[in-house]
Amino acid sequence: MIKAAVxxxxxxxxxxMPFWATVGTRMVKKAGLEPVENLDEMVLFMxxxxxxxxxxxxxxxxxxxxxxxxxxxxxxxGYYTQQxxxxxxxxxxxxxxxxxxxxxxxxxxxxxxxxELALKRFGLEEYFDKIFTCSELKLNKQSGEIxxxxxxxxxxxxxxxxxxxxxxxxxxxAKQAGFLTVAIEDxxxxxxxxxxxxxxxxxxxDENDLQKFWSYTE
Numbered sequence: 185m186i187k188a189a190v191x192x193x194x195x196x197x198x199x200x201m202p203f204w205a206t207v208g209t210r211m212v213k214k215a216g217l218e219p220v221e222n223l224d225e226m227v228l229f230m231x232x233x234x235x236x237x238x239x240x241x242x243x244x245x246x247x248x249x250x251x252x253x254x255x256x257x258x259x260x261x262g263y264y265t266q267q268x269x270x271x272x273x274x275x276x277x278x279x280x281x282x283x284x285x286x287x288x289x290x291x292x293x294x295x296x297x298x299x300e301l302a303l304k305r306f307g308l309e310e311y312f313d314k315i316f317t318c319s320e321l322k323l324n325k326q327s328g329e330i331x332x333x334x335x336x337x338x339x340x341x342x343x344x345x346x347x348x349x350x351x352x353x354x355x356x357x358a359k360q361a362g363f364l365t366v367a368i369e370d371x372x373x374x375x376x377x378x379x380x381x382x383x384x385x386x387x388x389x390d391e392n393d394l395q396k397f398w399s400y401t402e
């Protein structure tokens with residue numbers, strides 16, 4: 185039986201992946217340089233630190249990785265405080281999880297500051313016991329370690345924890361680690377949709393599909 189839930193943020197809880205889909209190009213053009221072909225695709229599923237390190241190396245930028253990360257944070261600050269919004273069914277779903285005494289955590293490749301700003305704006309911070317970021321833990325989502333850490337913090341083991349994700353790499357990692365994997369549909373993962381459906385235990389398109397999840401909590 186599922187006793188805890190771990191959520192990705194961008195593309196899973198909040199509909200923010202379209203914004204991140206062009207962040208690489210914006211960074212490079214802001215530096216007065218020409219983006220290499222497929223730059224945005226190459227950095228889309230990297231952590232913020234990884235993408236900044238890649239761009240620094242590719243373009244031989246003088247800025248430190250920390251400077252580049254902070255520049256991106258400054259650029260997207262307004263978006264997360266004014267425009268970023270949760271997927272339509274998420275607030276009610278989180279409320280139901282809390283009513284069922286199922287604790288939740290976030291495991292994200294994004295910066296903690298952005299996550300906290302967006303959650304607070306919609307009053308959703310109360311639903312999460314912990315936030316874990318790849319940069320703070322020095323991890324990425326190619327392994328399931330970040331989910332294991334999050335599950336342990338919630339007092340649950342792997343078999344008792346559901347991991348909610350939107351990208352194929354992360355769904356695979358959680359699945360291989362032994363978690364119940366719940367894939368949330370996102371437009372930026374459209375090209376991997378069929379493989380995500382095959383891999384995940386549950387695939388969620390809208391609030392109607394959430395009924396599939398509740399059966400694992402009883």
